[in-house]
Amino acid sequence: MITMAILLVAMALAALWTVTANLYLRATIALALTSVILTVIMFRLGAPTAAVFELSVCAGLISVIFISVISLTHRLTLQEFLSRRQNRFARFRYLPPLLIAAALAMYFARQPLGVSLPWRETVTDARSVMWDLRRFDLFGQVMVLLAGVFGVVTLFRGAKNRDGR
Amino acid sequence: MGVEPATWFWLFLTFAALVMISGLYCFLVTFNLLRMLIGLEIIIKGVTLLIIAAGFLSGQLALAQAIVITVIVIEVVIMVVAAGLIINFHDLFDSLNVKNTRSLKG
Amino acid sequence: MNLIFLTILLPLAAGLLTLAVPGRWRGVREALLLLATLAGLVSALLFYKTTLTVNLPWVGFGLELSFRLYQFSAFIVLAVAVFSFLVALYSCWSMAGRPSAGQFFAYLLLTVAFTNGAVLADNLILFLFFGEALLLTIFGMIIIGRPGAWRTAVKAFIIVGAADLCLMFGVILTGKLAGTFAMSQINLPLGGPASLAFIFMMIGALAKSGSMPFHTWIPDAALDAPLPFMALLPAALEKLLGIYFLARLTLDLFQLRPESWLSTLLMVIGALTIVLAVMMALIQKDYKKLLSYHAISQVGYMILGIGTAVPVGIVGGLFHLLNNAMYKSCLFLSGGSVEEQAGTTDLTRLGGLFSKMPVTGACFVVAALSISGVPPFNGFFSKELVYAGALERGWTFYAAALAGSFLTAASFLKLGHAVYFGRASGQDNPVKEAAWPALLPMIVIAGGCVLFGVYNALPLHAIEPVLGARLAHSFAGGPENWWLVLATAVVIGLALANHFYGVKRSGKAAGASDHIHYAPGLAPVYDLAEKKYFDPYDLGLKLAGALAQFLYWCDRAIDWLYESLAVGLAAAFSGLLRWCHSGNLSNYAVWALAGAAAVIYYIIR
């Protein structure tokens, strides 16, 4: 319980760091850290397969994507810098409604759940669930990946052969 | 672990909500397309935590793992496409300001 | 295959086939049109005296494919068949050589199919289906007229479409109140929501028949649409259908009593329609436009007659329906012949045509005498019945009807004098008589006018059973109250005197109504009406003057609400919404999240 609570607090702090970091690179590293802590939580809860995926894909691949985007784009123009300074407080404009929403959510969360948590110990192997029960989802995953491939083909053709139509 | 299931439930729910709200906050207030994407990523992290916790609490951890793996794959593909869009924006405007995405209105 | 389906499906199939026939094969199209309408006529005659009901399971949920052929509907179907055949014959001649002839024939046949379907329908939803489908053919028939006719088509579409929405509302309300959509099983007492349902359905019926607040597209269509359209729809089929439905409403669907305020409302609408439309007709200087205002005015007599809710009035209204369809289509056809032969319908440029087009002229005279209510033509007898009914409910209604009669007679004296008698004022081009396919329908209808006048027992014996047990005795034969006949005779005499006074004063036949047109007090009102200030549709398009604003407030406050307030409000809301869609993604996300919070709160509450 205590370990888990500490991990959760660490994850929340890492998430906060991600969103408040000034530099994109730092934010990306914080994001990877969040992913890593999530991986540890998953391990401790007994979900190793998902944890491995989270570690390799989210902490690894997505960080690579972000870093390559940063390296391709990262140039802060003077105008951008000025507008950021001007709008320094604009980032707080949505805070009040969010806080109200959070308070409301906390209030209603006190209501009874309506289900008794079963602790059904029906854990089977994730791989067999994946193959036996969620086979249709696997097919869907393949299709999403294919769509992503064509997305890369379409969107990363380089600025030179932007063909208009 | 000798703790009430309900306590576990609220613990996970609270922290997942915290993570999601910080991501959402970043998503809503930033003026930078990339940062918007990072906010989105944080929100999805919160949801992943929620799913795994739900699987853990209900004893359907295997199902939850299968779901999380699928979600991760979809997440990566969406991030790739979004990154492609952002790079194209940068090619067009030489900037990542969100204000460049406000030409369609009315 | 049931006979009832034949009357609907035959013209429908023929119409669709006509559309498919290539433009080169003119003869095939015309043959198809004539054969189909002739077959409709024969079949209508064949089962004229029969009673048939068809009840097929259909959509479910109380919507059944049920038709009912009985005395009343068979009578209307027969009338529809006769007029459609005659108009088809005429349009073969008048539409010849026009590029849109094929479309017109197809729409004509579809119109016949839809009208038959609506008349025979025994289910309110089925009626609604066929009734609203007529909107499609109206739209199509106007839009193929002269270039620029789309404006009139859109206008007709909006006015009739809005009324059809009311009809739909009324139908659904009635169905809910009665628990069934089967027309033959509904007999609701009025009051409360039933009155509301009656009013909404009444609006639909009135708009179908082209009565006063819903009339403004008809005069425009007279100029824009092909002429046979006017003879077919506003003159005959629309009235047949609209008044048939109004009669069904007051006779079976609802229990309308003479003492109810709804009956008075109907009579007021009828009386206003008679007087206002005929006043507009009087001052027109165009053959077709003058007739189109009469097409509106005459429907007032029917509404007045049916609105009395006393047997003599209802019989008179229905008899007038038949008579009006006859003489009005005859008049429109004569107008079409004149336009085709003389090249114009402007009264100031016509004259002395009787010697050149004797047959057309003779038919016109018969029809004009008939519409003016001169004995022994058919219009006289039906008007006397309506007068008797109106007098039973109050002398003001009778007076309004009589005033309408005076003005009708005056305007037809002017029209006849200007077109067929007197001297031609324009260039003296050689005008010849029209061809036989144009003359035949006119001769047949004019003969019918005389026949139904002299031997009025023939139509009346067909109409009277519609009233069922309410009918105390037959109204066939001569009028019962000779004082009314005397009053009519006096009025016609006055109209004659007025005409000669007007001709003498203005010096020409076309100016016979000028002394009324330019009379002190009436001239500005006419002026505004001519400029369409009384037309709620055009009002939104024009800047209205101070007087028009005033008249408009007295007269059309509701229309103002619709035209300016609603349009303005819609524009304001539209602007507000466009301002909200600022293109800012975060705003959109916040809307969505706020919406989600509200939805989830509401669901688990």
Place this chain on the structure above:
Amino acid sequence: MIYLFIFIPFLALIVINLLPQGEGEFAGWAALAVFSAQLAAAALAACGLIGLGGGWLDQLLHFRLLSDRTGLLLLFLAGLVGGTALLSGWRLRGASRSNFINLLLIALTGINGLALASDLFSLYVFIEVVAVSSFVLIALFRERSGLEGSFKYLMMSALASVLMLSAVACFLVAADGMSFAAVRAALAVPGNYLARAALGLFLCGLFIKGGLVPFHGWLPDAYMSAPAPVSVFLAGIATKAAGLFTLVRLVRLAPASADLSAVLLLVGTLSIVVGALAALGQRDMKRMLAYSSISQMGYIVAALGTGSALGNAAALFHFFNHAVLKSQLFVNAAAVEEQTGTRDMDRLGGLAARLPVTGTTSVIAILSTAGLPPLSGFWSKLLIVIALWTAGHQFYAAIALLASGLTLAYFLSLQRRVFFGRLRPELENVKEAGAALLLPALGLSALTVGVGLVFPFILGMFIK
């Protein structure tokens, strides 16, 4: 048999990409064959002429697919609208063309998966397949507006995913698995607040995906900025399948309750009114059509909100009509844009003389949307109003009826500004569009008229 619906597009995709491309014509014909085969197969299956059950593939794969009439309706429409979109994009050349065809086939697979999924999470996965291919399709030409529309859609759609995944997490706790049967059982338990919250979350995700007010911000931008053939596909089927069809599935899982019904009615009516009002003020033809899409989807959701058999049938029938009419109108918009080079309605006018077929088919679609018999739009409008009325929601029925006046107003304004009136001098030389745009327009018009005529006899198909 039913497996072919998801494997044939998949196999076609592989074959097209493996074979040497040559002129690129082959890919188009192959894709067209796939779409037509699906159209025909779905129609035949709906009439009961071919069976869908069993087969050796079922033994081998065991996907637990759900085949019912509702799914067949979606399969039919996917074939129809997909084929239309393909034909209207026939003109594309080079890389755009091959990417367009490939992504269209992937999206088709996704829609077919949606139609056949029997599990809430599979539903989500296939929604994402459709969504991802839509993002890329919108940004196909990589011009400014396309990128912007695509980015907005992607972001809002990601928020929707978050909502739906939260719902999945809640259902994990509250229900025994993700299959429709388990979810239905969990929702039927009174007092199961978590399940109800999950239902609400999933519902909101679908509202975003479908673009209902107030979840609709991305929709006009995405529809407007997409390349013409893509907007046909997007407006005709893609977002409707992802948002509304899944909504139909979800609503059928929950037991009828006043709260759910109130939410659907409110969101539906709000969409009807807001969409229609916003459409009134538009200058861009496609943006007006996009707002009208929101308004028409509102009718579907409101009809679902009645919870009655009649309401469900009306909703599905309007779904069908809306897909047909909206793709037809977007095809017409594509023809106008292609021939005149603009979509700004203030710079168009009198095109009926120059584009007779486009103008006429557009009139038919508009009259049908306005609800004129014997066109198919009449029936769905009538059934929706009757369903609302008989379910005791007179107020909503009255609003729906009044809003159809607004529908008439904005569509007549579109027709007047684009097709009627005087022809502008700069448009004198405009010619009718090519056969690839005219054939679908004519076919869809014929469907509108035909279905309107035989509707009462095929309604049974929508009830089951």
